[in-house]
Amino acid sequence: MSGGRRLYLDGVSVVFDGFRALNNLSLIVEPGELRSVIGPNGAGKTTMMDVITGKTRPTQGTVNFGEIDLTRMDEAGIANLGIGRKFQKPTMFDALTVFENMELALKAPRGPIACLRWKLTGGARAQIEQTLEEIGLQERAQDLAGILSHGQRQWLEIGMLLMQDPELLLVDEPVAGMTDAETEQTAALLVRIAGRRSVVVVEHDLEFVRALGRRVTVLCDGSVLSEGSIDHVQNDPRVIEVYLGR
Amino acid sequence: MKHPLLAFLLLVALALPARAQDALTAALEGLGTGFNQTAEAVDRLGASGDPRALPLLRALTEGRLLRRADGTLLIRGEAGVIEALAGAPAEAAEASPVRLNNRVRVALRGALGRLQLLSPDAAERQAAADAVFRSRSADNVAVLETALGRETVPAIRDRLLLALAASRLMASDLADKMAGIAALGASASPEARAVLLEMRGANPGLAAQIDEAVAAVDRRLAIRRAAETVFQGLSLGSVLLLAALGLAVTFGVMGVINMAHGEFVMLGAYTTFIVQEALRTIPALQPWSLPLAVPIAFLVTAACGAALERGLIRHLYGRPLETLLMTFGVGMMIQQAVRLAFGAQNREIISPAWMQGTLMLPGGVAVTQNRLWILVFSLVVLGLTVAAIRLTRFGLEMRAVTQKRAIAASMGIRTGRVDALTFAFGSGIAGIAGVALSQIDNVSPNLGTGYIIDSFLVVVFGGVGSLAGTLVGAFGLGTINKILEPWAGAVLAKVFVLVAVMLFIQRKPRGLFAQKGRAADA
């Protein structure tokens, strides 16, 4: 990625009916950075993703991607800026085949007319097949996505994320339901991706976060509790209190 | 109100027999000898203020007053001919009818009007007051003052005061005129306004006072019209509230879309009809058929609702569009079944006496009793619904199941039973609504069709899942509709409201009383 943009959250709060899901959260993710975000349930991890991708509007605060104010854009607009998201619960289109799911995700003009006139060229086909190979689903290309196992769905969603060719990937609990080997593979994939793109990984699994081995942000009650290397945050007394003390 | 009047008449009859008789006889002088003489005699009779002259004047109007050559006046009635004042039977031979011309007729109208002002019959007095108001003559002032002195019925007093004011306005005396203008200006009657405007041209000197009085009448009229519009709006709102309340439970709380809701309302109305017919054999209970129909209709439609939920709807949970289509089909079948059983024509529901008639509120605001009852009834039903949800064990279980089904089930709540009961509850409310609507709408198989869209708009406008929203939504939409009606007509007002709700949902997709937070996204 040439130059790349940085993700910049400052003083973001989200209030649902008096409940503060995010409380004055500030976070900066540099271009090409791989960042892990951890935190107990209800810490605001998913809400943070929702704010970045336009699903939820912040009650206050700044959310910028490079120079662009994300709070003024809708989900589709943000996705087209180059911010891709993998959901906690893998979501895809069960009535379409694996290949068609990938094809929909493939970076291409998104308008109705463009879709109507779309022809699958050799280049695009090769790109899809190459990614399918990367995520190990080349054998299942013509199967309906609805019949995939949970782990395969995780992979398909990661594949779809790659097809979008995003500048920033937001990955929500990518290894839930994966075997140890798959978890390792995923970690390797994410590390490989980072550098070319920015990646934010939300995860419960501390071993996985250790395997990623990069900067870690700990969220609690909607704001940043601690930030630094995995060893740093694991020795932070406040983190210990939140994770182990209760 | 009857007794003081009767006593008074008795007093008059006892205290003034002879002198009045003489005065009356004297007043008859010349009647029937020529048109001018007749007219003068009629005027004298009118001025006498004696009600006993009434039969004579009526007979004259209808051409039944005869005059014998000896001057005796006779009245031809159904029972034969009698003497005009004495009432003794008489011979009609050689008697000829007293003839009328226009002058006599005008005099008659005035005299009859004045005498009827003193009639023992309230309706007659009311009509006379109106007639005198319309005829407007300074001569009436005296008789109107007499009549006012005796009148006890407030509504008629109001009319008399108006007539007096209008008559004073015709007087030559400036002070009288000013008093008349002031009295008319203090009223809220469109007729008073018309009189004032009419007199404006004839009294250029008083133009300023008259304009002021007209403005005052206009203000009062505007307030009255506003009050009436508000009542009509509240009344429509109460109808919408009743129709929507059941839906607020089944759709709002449970999230089940029931297109047969309108048919449940219709079933409630037919239950009312059946109860009424069943009670025909027991006259003592007849006036109570409506209150009796309420619980019965609730049970009938609640049973239908429970059967629908257990038998069909529960298989479609999580598939709202299919539920919508399925319940639409069920509604279609219910409608056709009722059509085959009761016929397609309207069924007549008799309103009990206590719901009939019109109530006059101060300021001349007219309120129909049945609409007032329905307004009160809708609020009572709302109150009971809220109480059932907030205060009872069933309500607690219902809220638990709709909010967190799995957790409720794990706590030992039988969620299937709660679903059935909740749906039955909402359907039962629809049945109750049907009882009320049978009073103001045609009881026919397609009674419910008209309410389903309105009900949904109310629930969605108010905010799904909020009874407070349903209340505000119903009364809000009802009032807006009635405010628009005079401008746009009934149909376009409805169309405007539809469009307005669509636009409103643009701005607040979750309605007025939105359920906020994460739960709303689920």
Next chain:
Amino acid sequence: MSLAVLPAAPDARLRLGLRAGLGLFILLLAVMPLLNLLPVSHPLHVSDFLVSITGKWICYAILALSLDLAWGYAGILSLGHGAFFALGGYAMGMHLMRLIGPRGSYGHPILPDFMVFLGYQELPWYWLGFDSFPFAMLMVLLVPGTLALVVGWLSFRSRITGVYLSILTQAMTFALMLAFFRNDMGFGGNNGFTDFKELLGQPLNTTAMRSGLFYASLLALVLSFLLCLRITRSKYGRVLTAIRDAESRVRFLGYDTTRHKLFAFVLSAMLAGVAGALYVPQVGIINPGEFSPANSIEAVIWVAVGGRGTLVGAVLGAFTVNGLKTWLTSAAPDLWLFVLGGLFVLVTLFLPKGLIGLAKGRTK
């Protein structure tokens, strides 16, 4: 053609069979007006009644296709498609009324009878241009299309979906029905338009004209089918399916779902308008009853019975249910509404994929 197969019909043999069946069916329809020309005594003679009612059903099949595009593919359950059908019909009706010219009962050179009767002095502005056939045909597309654009844009933009959208579209057609019942709307009020005389210079009541309208409808059906086929088999069709199943996920892929749904909805409304325009000269009347919400929801059941999400299913459903209706309303009129209501229950509970789904189940 891409190798990606359509998921709607995984069984290629069944699909082939359905195609062949549909082709045969269209062919059968095409010979009907010809068989009508045979002498009445001939065993293959087809009655006037059957030809004219089949002409109506063809229009219904186009309406079913349009609804299937919106509901079966894009997941937009419109309970107001009858409004688009009726608006197309009214646009055609206005053209036919203008063509009556001085032949009306009042003999006014320009004003239709009902306007003379209501004391109109001149043609309302929105009637201008309808004397031209191309203009009227443009309006057949534009009026329903514009209404769909406005209603769709307002709804999709604020993410009104599912039953909310259904109720909204039902309210839309209900409001239009109330409005068209009004005399001062300038659309003939209660009675609507009737007593048409001619179209394209030909009198309407001749056999040739009736056959012409029949073939025009059949052609429109075939073209609509091909258009819908083209749409649903493109990537756009797959985007629609994706929107139907998980709209928000599609948005996160960068698709502006509002635009996509709007495109499908407007196109679908225009198709419905075409169906209505072909319907009106064949039945000879259009009135506000066509806006009745019950009509729209009946069209939904055609699609549901046939099998939503399959184009053949929509056509099949329109013919099956309407055939059943024609037969039952004369054989046992009291029963028809029970059967129709029962179809709603039956299809939603037991046959979610309709008759086509039933056929699929068999071949497996």
